[in-house]
Amino acid sequence: MIYLEPAxxxxxxxxxxxxxDYLKVPIPRCFLQLRVTDRAGKITHHARQRSHSWIRxxxxxxxxxxxxxxxxxxxxxxxxxxxxxxxGSVVSxxxxxxxxxxxxxxxxxxxDPQDVGKAYIAASGDNNHGIVAGIGAGAESFDDxxxxxxxxxxxxxxxxxxxxxxxxxxxxxAGTRTLTITHKRYMNNNSSATITITEIGIIANGAVAGxxxxxxMTARDVLSPPVEIPPSGQILASYVxxxxxxx
Amino acid sequence: xEPVYIEPVERERKYQRLAELGTRLKIxxxxxxxxxxxxxxxxxVIHHTKQRSHSWTRxxxxMLxxxxxxxxxxxxxxxxxxxxxxxxxxxxSNVYLANTxxxxxxxxxxxxxxxxxxxxxxxxxxxxxxxxTGDTPESFNDFAxxxxxxxxxxxxxxNYMAxxxxxxxxxAGTRTLSVEHKRxxxxxxxxxxxxxxxxxIANGSQxxxxxxxxxxxxxxxPVDVPASGQILAIYTxxxIYPS
Numbered sequence: 001m002i003y004l005e006p007a008x009x010x011x012x013x014x015x016x017x018x019x020x021d022y023l024k025v026p027i028p029r030c031f032l033q034l035r036v037t038d039r040a041g042k043i044t045h046h047a048r049q050r051s052h053s054w055i056r057x058x059x060x061x062x063x064x065x066x067x068x069x070x071x072x073x074x075x076x077x078x079x080x081x082x083x084x085x086x087x088g089s090v091v092s093x094x095x096x097x098x099x100x101x102x103x104x105x106x107x108x109x110x111x112d113p114q115d116v117g118k119a120y121i122a123a124s125g126d127n128n129h130g131i132v133a134g135i136g137a138g139a140e141s142f143d144d145x146x147x148x149x150x151x152x153x154x155x156x157x158x159x160x161x162x163x164x165x166x167x168x169x170x171x172x173x174a175g176t177r178t179l180t181i182t183h184k185r186y187m188n189n190n191s192s193a194t195i196t197i198t199e200i201g202i203i204a205n206g207a208v209a210g211x212x213x214x215x216x217m218t219a220r221d222v223l224s225p226p227v228e229i230p231p232s233g234q235i236l237a238s239y240v241x242x243x244x245x246x247x
Numbered sequence: 248x249e250p251v252y253i254e255p256v257e258r259e260r261k262y263q264r265l266a267e268l269g270t271r272l273k274i275x276x277x278x279x280x281x282x283x284x285x286x287x288x289x290x291x292v293i294h295h296t297k298q299r300s301h302s303w304t305r306x307x308x309x310m311l312x313x314x315x316x317x318x319x320x321x322x323x324x325x326x327x328x329x330x331x332x333x334x335x336x337x338x339x340s341n342v343y344l345a346n347t348x349x350x351x352x353x354x355x356x357x358x359x360x361x362x363x364x365x366x367x368x369x370x371x372x373x374x375x376x377x378x379x380t381g382d383t384p385e386s387f388n389d390f391a392x393x394x395x396x397x398x399x400x401x402x403x404x405x406n407y408m409a410x411x412x413x414x415x416x417x418x419a420g421t422r423t424l425s426v427e428h429k430r431x432x433x434x435x436x437x438x439x440x441x442x443x444x445x446x447x448i449a450n451g452s453q454x455x456x457x458x459x460x461x462x463x464x465x466x467x468x469p470v471d472v473p474a475s476g477q478i479l480a481i482y483t484x485x486x487i488y489p490s
């Protein structure tokens with residue numbers, strides 16, 4: 001696998017992470033890995049890079065969690081920490097935002113963030129949830145809330161078949177004291193032509209304002225260079241999220 | 248009167264570099280400060296300091312990891328696992344996400360209400376900002392104060408006021424969202440109480456009610472609260488947004 005991050009930028013990431021470790025401040029890391037195989041199963045692309053683009057939704061989610069505040073107010077700079085769902089609507093209410101409805105109701109209903117359809121675990125064929133791919137060239141923006149041009153589910157031109165998201169994999173590196181969560185999704189090109197992927201994103205199915213089923217994007221990465229998936233080929237996209245724990 | 252900032256200069260530089268890199272690389276960096284102000288019975292300020300809060304605990308890391316990673320809070324309260332530990336010492340492990348917002352039906356909980364998240368109710372010493380007389384060194388695995396002060400007016404007891412409404416602010420220059428969590432605590436006992444530790448306890452949920460210590464700071468220099476005096480403790484938690 002080729003590591004694409006420029007050396008100078010990588011040094012800055014490592015300095016940041018070293019300081020976080022020293023000062024005991026949690027610094028989440030996120031990597032994006034892409035592997036493309038052709039119809040014969042041969043790997044035609046395999047690269048890893050930093051995911052550069054936590055978006056405002058992710059920040060507002062963290063604010064709800066760690067700062068102990070509701071997801072209220074307006075979208076944008078300031079004290080508002082609402083969530084903007086993929087349709088473009090701003091959802092604001094007197095509750096915190098969460099990746100999944102996390103409580104038990106009076107009837108005993110419960111939600112598991114690792115169930116299909118919850119948090120990042122997208123169902124088969126669902127291109128509005130989980131890891132998704134697109135062909136849009138819109139530059140990354142902190143205020144992104146949807147893909148620039150998402151690939152639809154299907155087998156027509158520029159359409160992909162989105163496979164059921166894999167169960168996240170949790171791992172621990174005792175040497176670096178790093179906890180890692182890997183979210184993976186396979187997407188197949190069942191069309192008759194090559195698809196050039198220019199953007200990858202990850203969309204949560206969460207809860208805010210007392211309601212669940214809110215689809216909101218938390219990261220979007222524009223690929224440079226783009227990645228081609230040949231007909232009958234497959235792309236495996238992995239978001240690898242990790243946090244270094246202090247000793 | 249502004250508080251005296253007591254963070255060592257060299258360490259402060261590191262915090263500031265961390266914030267700068269977080270903004271530049273678009274990585275969410277949190278900051279936490281602890282401000283303490285003590286008044287005597289005449290209302291005179293006899294102590295007023297501000298420092299970095301150094302001690303997010305494992306519970307805070309677990310909540311962050313599961314909160315943005317979409318994982319269950321399952322397993323053990325140890326390296327490589329994602330459970331949380333409540334202030335009673337019980338490890339809470341199940342399929343739900345942990346959160347600071349509290350238990351209710353339909354996830355309809357106001358995190359800023361008294362009794363939720365970091366706003367402890369009046370007289371409650373197991374949620375919100377709490378103080379103690381223990382000086383056991385800070386540990387990443389802390390789940391309770393070493394010796395939390397009980398609610399009351401007897402020797403070594405204090406009256407915990409309800410946590411104040413949260414105060415949010417936005418600094419456009421540093422692109423920082425800050426939230427102040429404040430609590431007044433009165434010493435209605437007959438003697439001086441020497442405070443050595445401060446903690447921040449979330450009243451949240453993880454499928455069931457969860458009181459989780461998120462941060463514990465042992466004070467470098469203990470702080471005396473005289474009889475009939477008052478301490479105001481403020482945790483200011485910030486998140487630096489990228490441009």
